[in-house]
Amino acid sequence: MLSINNLKASIEGKAILNGINLDIKPGEVHAIMGPNGAGKSTLSSVLAGRSDYEVNDGSALFMGKDLLALSPEDRAREGLFLAFQYPVEIPGVSSTNFLKTAINEKRKYLGLDPMEATDFLKFMKLKMEEMEMDKSLTSRSLNEGFSGGEKKRNEVFQMAMLEPKLCIMDETDSGLDIDALRLVSAGVNKLRTPERSFLVITHYQRLLDYIVPDFVHVLYKGRIVKSGDASLAKELEVKGYDWIKQEVESAK
Amino acid sequence: MSEPEIGIIDQVVSQEYKYGFSTDIEMETAPIGLSEDTVRFISAKKNEPEWLLEWRLKAYRNWLKMEAPTWQNFSYPKVDYQKVIFYAAPKQKITLDSLDQVDPELLKTFEKLGISLLEQKRLTGVAVDAVFDSVSIATTFKEQLKEKGVIFCAISEAVHEHPELIKKYLGSVVPATDNYYAALNSAVFSDGSFVYIPKGVRCPMELSTYFRINAENTGQFERTLIIADDESYVSYLEGCTAPMRDENQLHAAVVELVAMEKAEIKYSTVQNWYPGDKDGKGGIYNFVTKRGSCEGAFSKISWTQVETGSAITWKYPSCILKGDNSAAEFFSVAVTNNRQVADTGTKMIHIGKNTKSRIVSKGISAGFSQNSYRGLVKINKNASMARNYTQCDSMLIGDKCGAHTFPYIEVNNNTATLEHEASTSKIGEDQIFYCNQRGIALEEAISLIVNGFCKEVLNQLPMEFAVEAQKLLAVSLEGSVG
Numbered sequence: 001m002l003s004i005n006n007l008k009a010s011i012e013g014k015a016i017l018n019g020i021n022l023d024i025k026p027g028e029v030h031a032i033m034g035p036n037g038a039g040k041s042t043l044s045s046v047l048a049g050r051s052d053y054e055v056n057d058g059s060a061l062f063m064g065k066d067l068l069a070l071s072p073e074d075r076a077r078e079g080l081f082l083a084f085q086y087p088v089e090i091p092g093v094s095s096t097n098f099l100k101t102a103i104n105e106k107r108k109y110l111g112l113d114p115m116e117a118t119d120f121l122k123f124m125k126l127k128m129e130e131m132e133m134d135k136s137l138t139s140r141s142l143n144e145g146f147s148g149g150e151k152k153r154n155e156v157f158q159m160a161m162l163e164p165k166l167c168i169m170d171e172t173d174s175g176l177d178i179d180a181l182r183l184v185s186a187g188v189n190k191l192r193t194p195e196r197s198f199l200v201i202t203h204y205q206r207l208l209d210y211i212v213p214d215f216v217h218v219l220y221k222g223r224i225v226k227s228g229d230a231s232l233a234k235e236l237e238v239k240g241y242d243w244i245k246q247e248v249e250s251a252k
Numbered sequence: 253m254s255e256p257e258i259g260i261i262d263q264v265v266s267q268e269y270k271y272g273f274s275t276d277i278e279m280e281t282a283p284i285g286l287s288e289d290t291v292r293f294i295s296a297k298k299n300e301p302e303w304l305l306e307w308r309l310k311a312y313r314n315w316l317k318m319e320a321p322t323w324q325n326f327s328y329p330k331v332d333y334q335k336v337i338f339y340a341a342p343k344q345k346i347t348l349d350s351l352d353q354v355d356p357e358l359l360k361t362f363e364k365l366g367i368s369l370l371e372q373k374r375l376t377g378v379a380v381d382a383v384f385d386s387v388s389i390a391t392t393f394k395e396q397l398k399e400k401g402v403i404f405c406a407i408s409e410a411v412h413e414h415p416e417l418i419k420k421y422l423g424s425v426v427p428a429t430d431n432y433y434a435a436l437n438s439a440v441f442s443d444g445s446f447v448y449i450p451k452g453v454r455c456p457m458e459l460s461t462y463f464r465i466n467a468e469n470t471g472q473f474e475r476t477l478i479i480a481d482d483e484s485y486v487s488y489l490e491g492c493t494a495p496m497r498d499e500n501q502l503h504a505a506v507v508e509l510v511a512m513e514k515a516e517i518k519y520s521t522v523q524n525w526y527p528g529d530k531d532g533k534g535g536i537y538n539f540v541t542k543r544g545s546c547e548g549a550f551s552k553i554s555w556t557q558v559e560t561g562s563a564i565t566w567k568y569p570s571c572i573l574k575g576d577n578s579a580a581e582f583f584s585v586a587v588t589n590n591r592q593v594a595d596t597g598t599k600m601i602h603i604g605k606n607t608k609s610r611i612v613s614k615g616i617s618a619g620f621s622q623n624s625y626r627g628l629v630k631i632n633k634n635a636s637m638a639r640n641y642t643q644c645d646s647m648l649i650g651d652k653c654g655a656h657t658f659p660y661i662e663v664n665n666n667t668a669t670l671e672h673e674a675s676t677s678k679i680g681e682d683q684i685f686y687c688n689q690r691g692i693a694l695e696e697a698i699s700l701i702v703n704g705f706c707k708e709v710l711n712q713l714p715m716e717f718a719v720e721a722q723k724l725l726a727v728s729l730e731g732s733v734g
Contacts, residue, residue, distance in 0.1 A: 048689050072688035081689075088686045092704025101700055102690040109691070141704065162690065 001026050001197045002047075002067075002166055007058035008222075009046045016042040018222035019058065024166070029198040031208055031233060034219035035241040040201045041085065043219070044170040047199075048082040049075050063165065076102075077109040079165030083155040083172055090142040095154070096124065098142050099161050106162070127160045131187050149180030156187040167191070168199045173207040185210030205237035218244055282339035288312060291439050294339045298408045301415065311428035311438030318432045325624045325656055326593040328537060328564055331502060338440045338473070402455055402486075403448040407475050410446035417448055421479055425508040425545045425572070433504040434541040441475035441506065449484035449515070458714050460489040474505040480515035482548065487518040487714050503562075505540045513548030513575065518556070520713055521569075525561035530619075532591025535563025542569035546578035549604070554581040556712040559594060568626065570599035573607035573635075580609040583709040587702075588621035588653070597627035597644075597658075602635040602668070613644040614706045617653035624656040631668040638668045646676045647705050649698065677705075 007020040016039045024030050034040050046053050047060065049072035060067040067075060090098065104114040115123070128137065133153070143151050152172055159167055169188070173181055188211050192198070200211055208216070208230065216232040217224045220241070225248050226232065236244075282293045291312050295305040320331075397404055403414060411418050428438035449455050480486050490507075503525065511517050519542075528535025538561075544553035555569040565588075571580035582598040600609035609629065617623040625644045646655035657674055679701050687697035703710070 048685075050685055071693070072685065073691050073693045076689050076691040084686065084689075088680065088682045090683055090686070090701055090704055092707040093700055098690070098700065101696065102687075102692055105693070105696065106691045158690065 001028075001063065002199075003061040004047075005059050005061075007043075007046070007060060008056040009042060009053050010056055011042070011053050015056070016053075016222055017046065020219075020222070020224060022217065022224065024197045024199060026165075026197055027192075027194040028215065029192070029200060029211065029213045031200045031202060031211075031213035031216045032219050032224075033202060033205070033216060033233065033236060035245070036203070038219040039222040040203070040219055041170055042222075044082055044168045044199075044201055047075075047168060048072060048080065073105070074109065076162075076164075077106045079163075081159050081162060081164035081167045083152070083159060083167065083169045085170040085172070085174060087143050087146075087151045087155055089144045089146075091144050093142045094139055095142055096121075096138045099124065099158065102158075102162060124161065127157070130190065131157050131160050133157050148175040149177070149183070152176060152180065152184050153187060156184055156191070160187070160191055165195070166197045166199065168201070170201050171203060172200070173202055173204060181207065182210060205233045208233045220244060220248055281337050284337055285334040286312075286336065286338060286440070290338050294440055294442065297339065298411070300408075300411060303419065304411060307423070307428065308439050311435050312440075314429045315432065315435035315439055318429075318435055320432050324566060324595050325626070325658070326564060326566075326595060326622060331537075336502070339442060396456060400453050400456060401450040402453060403446065404459055405446055407441075407444045407446040407477060410477075414446070414448065417479065418446070418477070421477055421508070421510055422475075423508075425510060425543045426506050426541050431541060433539045434506050437473045437475060437504050437506045437541070441473045444475040444477075444505070445488075446476075447478040447486060447488065449480045449486045451481045452483045453481075454484065455486040458487050458489055472501045472503045472505075474503075476505070476507040477510075478508070478517060478519070479510045480512060480517045480551075482512045483514045484512075485516045485518075488520070489714060490519070490521045490523075502537045503540065505542075507540070507542040507569075509542075509544030509553055511544065511546050511548065511551035511553050511578075514550045515548060516552040516554070517544060518554045518714070519544070519569070520556040522558045522713070523561055523565070526563075527561045527590065527592050528563040530590045532563065532620075535592070536561065538562035538565045538567065540567040542567060543572065543599075544570070544580070545572045546575050546580060546604075546607075548578070549575040550577045551575050552579045552581075554583070554712070555598065556581075556583040556709065557585070557596075558706075558709070558713070559584070559586040559596060562594075563592060565592075565594040565596055568597050568599055568628075570601070571609065572601045572603065573609065573638075574603045575607075576604040577606045578604055579607065582609075582611045582613070583712045584613045585616070585706045585709045586614070586623055586625075587616045588618070588623045590619040590621060592619075592621040594622070595624045595626055597625045599628040600630070600640060602629075602631045602638040602640070604635060606637045607635055608639040609641075611640070611642040611644070612708055613642075614709055615644070615646045615655055616649065616702055616705065617646070617655050618649035620652045622654045622656070624658060626658040626660075628660040628662070629670060630662040631665050631670075633664045635665050636667045638665065640668075640670045642670075642672045644674050645705070646674075647702065648676065648678045649702075 002024040004020050004022040007017055008015065009017040020043060032040055032043065042053060046055060047067065049070070055068055062078060062080060065078065070078065100120050103120065107114055124138065137154070143154060146154060172184060176184060185207065200207065200213060202208065213230055216228050216230060218226040226244055282290050288309060291308050292305065295308055403410070405413065423438065426434050429435055447459060478486065478488060509517050509519060523538065525536035525538060526534065542555070546553055553571050557569060559565050565586065569582060573580055580600055584596065586594040586596050588594045594615070597613060598611055600611065602609065611627060613625045615623040615625055623646065627642065629640045629642065631638045642659065644657055646657065648655055655676055659672060661670060663670065679698060683701055684694060684697050687700065692700065
């Protein structure tokens with residue numbers, strides 16, 4: 001699915017990622033954890049193609065294609081989805097209109113005819129029921145006036161609509177209370193399939209109580225310094241990040 | 253002192269040629285320049301009655317004493333009126349055989365505008381024009397309107413057919429001496445639309461210049477007069493979607509609306525005149541005076557405008573709220589790009605009691621363009637309990653353009669309630685990236701965001717019109733265009 005090899009990236013000349021190696025296979029859920037400033041959000045931004053970041057070295061293959069050579073929109077159309085940490089508001093644009101545009105742009109890219117309006121609405125209704133979304137969502141402007149929890153649920157709903165192959169979740173748990181966290185996680189779990197992969201980026205372990213990962217990686221100073229299974233997250237919960245930092249420093 | 257002079261409307265004929273109309277068109281033109289003789293020539297061409305000629309001449313003499321206004325927020329080259337041809341009409345209609353004869357650049361523009369193929373043919377004057385001439389469509393509508401007693405014709409026709417109405421209302425809202433360009437228009441106006449809705453009649457369809465024969469051949473000094481008698485309703489759509497034939501022209505039109513007791517007029521404009529090229533060469537100067545008078549109690553006038561074209565747009569569709577309890581609205585979207593300039597807004601003059609007005613203005617600037625909202629809300633001494641709500645939002649795309657707001661407020665009655673909200677936003681890179689990440693590329697993302705920004709105004713446009721017009725063309729033209 002995704003194969004990252006020695007990825008190095010910087011912003012304004014400052015190196016943030018210093019050689020990331022990561023393999024994600026279909027259906028796997030990988031969690032990236034790490035202290036503040038480790039480069040977690042940078043990794044998601046670089047993979048999604050945000051232009052503020054410069055890729056200095058390394059490669060990333062997505063479904064066999066050179067991900068880094070694709071424009072951000074083409075990465076999305078190929079099936080890469082980023083659930084934003086801070087979803088932006090777009091006043092006056094309804095979720096319906098936004099998603100219809102997004103789906104039809106993707107279809108165009110894949111050489112398919114645009115979805116008919118009625119088919120689209122049926123599809124959206126179905127997904128809304130599935131994801132237990134409030135009906136008012138369709139007519140509300142995108143993220144405008146949404147609470148933190150609503151924004152994150154809406155990200156997951158968009159994920160359901162766009163049916164991506166790989167979902168990157170950038171600190172989806174930030175700013176959520178425990179109820180909202182449960183709701184969002186339940187949504188994500190509904191979208192888990194044997195084909196779809198997830199890269200869950202989080203600072204805290206609690207999200208991983210709900211979205212149980214197959215692999216946990218610890219990012220520190222732009223490198224993955226430790227990998228393990230879900231139990232590694234539990235260990236971090238108890239011991240914090242300091243012991244890993246020490247391990248890294250003493251290994252030098 | 254070497255202020256650039258531009259010969260506006262050098263030759264309508266050469267313009268036709270410039271846009272690839274290979275057919276030679278025989279034109280009937282007035283002698284170059286502006287004088288009393290020009291005014292007499294135009295009046296004579298239209299077989300006008302003596303009183304109208306006098307009216308024009310009076311306007312002309314006044315105009316001579318006037319100075320072009322200088323308070324606007326832009327500069328433009330001085331117009332040499334002695335190099336302008338004030339009357340030019342094709343002796344015969346322009347007819348091309350197929351779209352192949354039309355400048356492909358122009359067709360590309362149409363495609364971008366989303367104008368249908370049939371519409372394209374109509375706009376470029378291909379064969380369809382002939383169909384428009386060939387009575388069938390026109391009569392269908394005219395019959396239907398006649399049944400209701402609605403008068404909808406060219407103003408030059410109305411001068412002959414309904415002189416009492418013209419005499420009474422022409423210049424009643426925009427006096428011939430109102431301003432420099434209105435005076436000029438009054439002296440030399442070529443043609444335009446006339447609408448009269450009788451008492452108690454709800455006009456059964458959207459009226460539009462589209463439905464009128466030869467509408468696009470009316471000159472650059474259009475004059476429109478709409479009168480809605482007591483308890484009547486009319487919705488009028490002015491579509492200026494033809495970017496050709498108009499390069500370097502001054503459009504100084506005048507529109508007057510009169511709404512009697514409990515009458516309602518909805519006037520919508522979609523203006524897409526040629527804006528000039530990306531360096532600001534060419535394009536229309538759209539200096540228009542539009543004003544409506546809510547004459548009667550409980551009357552209502554609503555202006556909706558979508559201004560996307562012209563090198564310079566300079567207009568303030570306004571309302572005089574005379575009747576007690578009358579209401580007025582102004583919904584505007586002005587988009588400027590490249591070197592375009594828009595200085596537009598409205599004036600709401602509250603005279604009657606309990607009058608209310610609402611202003612929603614959305615300005616979008618991109619490129620090196622300048623976009624100004626300029627509005628006046630005036631509450632007169634006797635306009636007790638008057639209300640106004642103004643909202644003007646600006647959106648900037650890029651960092652080389654400008655957005656300006658000039659709201660003027662004059663309140664002479666302390667029972668009035670005025671609210672003003674203004675905002676300026678930029679299309680953020682975050683918004684664009686968000687769209688990109690969902691598979692929506694830059695251009696589509698901007699269009700999505702801008703459309704969202706203007707939604708309130710766009711919702712005011714009569715949709716039925718677009719549907720009606722499409723159906724009309726499709727059905728009526730079936731088989732007639734290869």
